[in-house]
Amino acid sequence: MATWIWILIVVLALILGLIGGFYGARKYMEKYLKENPPFNEDQLRQMMLQMGQKPSQKKLNQMMHSMQNQANKK
Template structure:
């Protein structure tokens, strides 16, 4: 009976520890690599020699959001 309680306690501690570790790693990842926003798209288009207009920016944002789902 004691073995079962120790096993369950260890399993719960592992799940909780894994959750918080994964959460911290995702926070660090998004801090280093923020998701693309409209301003980044404008900058990329300008660097490629295209004139960024609002309709094209919104279309690209919609297509990226649709691709993420």
């Protein structure tokens, strides 16, 4: 077989591998972040305390709800 055919096959395999890897990694990360959200109530409470705010349970619930809604929209 001619050398240019092998070069074409390698380039096509590389391009398909990059595209497949990108979408596979993206799908995996979306699933991971949906199952393991980056923030929980304790972390939000600590963050609010560090900013000098006194977090009430109502405020924490509102923030968690808004973060979940934002994650679901994506």
